[in-house]
Amino acid sequence: MRRTLLPFLTLTVLLLPSSLLQAKEKDFPGIENLMSDAEYRAAGLDKLSPSERQALNQWLISYTVKDAQHLRSSSAELRQAEDKIRIEAQVKGAFKGWRGKTVFTLDNGQVWQQRLSGRFFYSGENRRVLIKKNLFGFYELTHVATGKTVGVSRKK
Structure with missing residues (x-):
């Protein structure tokens, strides 16, 4: 499950613009609002406690600020997946x-x-x-x- 979740989360993060990436944490919509209900359940995220969900959201913000723009411009696989949405x-x-x-x-x-x-x-x-x-x-x-x-x- 981890193998399928990481590419999906990475793609989700890469779709966020730099203005959102630099926004305060309170402005980040949270993974639960970035996914449909079905995607959220399929990824098993509905099983997370509120503190685990908060930790995931903080990681997404941190990861996005540090690495996402580089991956978005350099990964052909991610660019193709983004185009399919x-x-x-x-x-x-x-x-x-x-x-x-x-x-x-x-x-x-x-x-x-x-x-x-x-x-x-x-x-x-x-x-x-x-x-x-x-x-x-x-x-x-x-x-x-x-x-x-x-x-x-x-x-x-």
Whole structure:
């Protein structure tokens, strides 16, 4: 399990921008917010005590500040893995934009929910969306036809 967890954690850390890396610890969202619930459980992190989770978060911050930028620019394997964190799909049913806590059910079976406030109204036919991690390690959904983007979190 350690062999599969370390590359995932390394990739997660590498997706954080330098501004976040230099932020105070209280600004770091924590590993529990960087992963979906399913990823968090699959990695076994739900079994950690609060103090163990805090230690992991402190290690991630420290590791990121010291080594992540070098690895990000030098590791072809990590660059390829980073490029794969991209989901292209269509919203099932009519796509009418988002209104605060909108749930997006995709044709690939995934379910995402709006995590940031904001409203966008759409009355066209195009239901294509692109989901990818932003520089802070959070997911964003972009409506392909309009280029409008909103923060989302995976529910299923």
